[in-house]
Amino acid sequence: MSETVPVKVVLNGAFRPWTEGGETFEIHAGTLKGVLRELDRLYPGLGEVLEEDTAVAIDGVIHEIVYTQKLNPGSEIYFIPKIESG
């Protein structure tokens, strides 16, 4: 398991059914897998939903959900809808 760093995770209103209103979280994680694991621990089932249904913006840069995605201290992480392509 990689070294963890503090990151800020923001979930928009679409995830309120899980988060009961809480939208911003301070989490310690080294990779995106760690973020998913921690959110799933807080809200069982949310990790799988995020993994299946979202992309992620890390400091504004969009990535697919990949477990090994490394995080920097203080990274701002938003889970956003995936992109439909044309």
Add this chain to the structure above:
Amino acid sequence: MLKKTEEPVKDLKVVGTRPIRPDGVPKVTGHAQYGADYYLPGMLWGKILRSPHAHARIRSIDTSKAQALPGVKAVMVGSDLPEQKFDYLGPDRVQVNFWHMTRNIMAREKALYVGHAVAAVAATTPEIAAEAIKLIEVDYEVLPHVIDVDEAMAEDAPLLFEDMITRGVNPSPTKPSNIARRAEFKIGDVEAGFAQADEIVEMSFKTSPVHQGYIEPHACLARFGADGQCEIWSSSQGHFMVRGYTAKILGIPVNNLVVHPAEIGGGFGGKTVVYVEPIAATLSRKSGLPVKIVMTREEVFLATGPTAGSSMTVRMGVKRDGKIVAADGVFKFQAGAFPGSPVMNGCMCAFSVYDLENARAVGYDVVSNRPKSAAYRAPGSPIVAFAVESVVDELARRIGMDPLELRLRNAVKVGSPTIWGPKHGHGGFRETIEALMNHPEYKKPLGPNQGRGVASGFWFNGAGESAVTIHVGEDGSVSIASGSMDVGGSRASMAIMAAETLGIPYEKVRSTVANTASIGYNHVTGGSRVTYATGMAVVQACERIIEDLRTRAAMMWDVNVDDVIWEDGCAKPANPSVGDFKPLTLAEIAAKRAVTGGPIAAEVAINAGGQAPGFSTQFCDVEVDPETGAVKILRFVAAQDVGRAIHPSYVEGQIQGGVTQGIGWALNETYVYNSKGEMENAGFLDYRMPVASDLPMIEAVIVEVPNPNHPYGVKGAGEVNIVPVTAAVANAIRSATGVRLTSLPMSPPVVLQALESESASV
């Protein structure tokens, strides 16, 4: 005109050049094989019976007379496909509901639009197949229909699905409606923002659904063997998509289905779904013979996905100094017969070029009795841009500011907020505005009845899963196989990036597209993702090849691999102390492949991320004929940030193509429905797309602000070019005539009527 805003990180020898396209000769000599060009021994011809009604319950279907016709080998109806669970699968914006998909491929309980497939036959000749479908007797209960999106949302509208409850509303509605989904994105306090505004503009807009208009109709050949193994040859934007969807619809494992990619005669998003493949495969399974289906042009218009039409209201507020302080939009999209319009994309893109503290976008996905919408070039973004960019133009007029200046003052930059949450991670928008501000034609005076319009646009661009294999041949030539369909020149782009990375001439590299059994999974060619994501895989595979070549060179020289470098296409000693070795070319190492370990090959499969969005700013000059209402495009200049143009000619072609499609959307293209819900212009003669004589030379201004996440700075080039076009044209018409048009298309009768209404009101 090529504008480089940032210099490359290193000298590039091949990237940025314009070599001959590898698929050029087969295409211009007629030897390229498209979906309709494949034949197999004993092949049958499939034909589809389509609903004549816009909305009808299917009481029964009697196929006995068709089955009895000599030459008919198989007949199918919707229930010949296995039932699918009703479930929305996958992410919101790309959700798939296979219960819906199987019913779109072939109707069951109801026909939901004119042209909806209800049965199909396979026969020994096309003529017998056509005769056979006439013998199929369908007992319909004709129902009231609805097409317009506002009418479909009305309380008393005919319901396409009697049990559809709007998703995304809390608490859930108790009554069914045609509104499949509501989505909302917001940031800040919109009303507080409007309270700061010196000027507020609010307008409502409607846009017509338009078809992607690809020249090649949908076509496929399917062979389903007695051993359960199936093969399909078809043109699409993703043969892995064809495999996945078709296998699911047929209820077979994906490795029982091999899909061969044919050349594609245009897609623009419309070939990211399946229509005929599951039907041809089912008819082949039933008959035991290969079955080919080729849609007619009329079938393409009646039964395949256009993009959504829309009804929109946008309100924006600005201060006198040009700061936009609030934006609010309601966007209602026609999904067609099944849910799934790109309204969520539209909401997210609507205000994404502006640095706004207060904004809201509300979207509605609405079903109606027309073909299910499919993706079309930056799905959703061009629709909302027509409304937003028209309103921004009016804001500029209200405060007396140049429209480019207004956009520049509000342009997003790295760190600007977005309505969908994260801050912008990439720049590039300001540079597109500045490119036009500095363009020599922008200040050029115009004549009577002429006007200039400006608009901007945003598109996310995509990335995702790609796999490639690279082989070094016995003579040192290089072959690339990828699983990404070549829609816009990707074979050339892949070869360029490989040549650049390996340090060899472009002519030494050949790039192909492999079938689904020969390469790892690749996501569709869409979202402007292939040059970025598949290109990244190609570069990584080349880097593995280089490591392998260095290792083999070290073996040949009896030195350590760290003592070998790869430079200018050769293995060289890292420094003079390694020894006096003559550089080894790729061909010389390839000649020793057997004794150094066997074939030289590398496969890379990635899920690419880190893509950067596309920004475009455009201006156009028009002349409006006050007697006929005809609009002539005099000049069109489109600046687009592409990160890095790997093959600039292809990039220019993408920009020119997107603008051309946007001009068609702006001025002519529309579905003409009669009172029965029948499309009356289902052909290229009556569905008026632009032709060369309608257009001036479209000037593509390539802006290059490289994406640091890609080895060559690529961002994606295929889609954002269409986003600003309709508003740029509308704004130019406004400048020329003083009349603001708020519905598409702005065809001569519409323009003339608006001019006459304006003069009557003065």
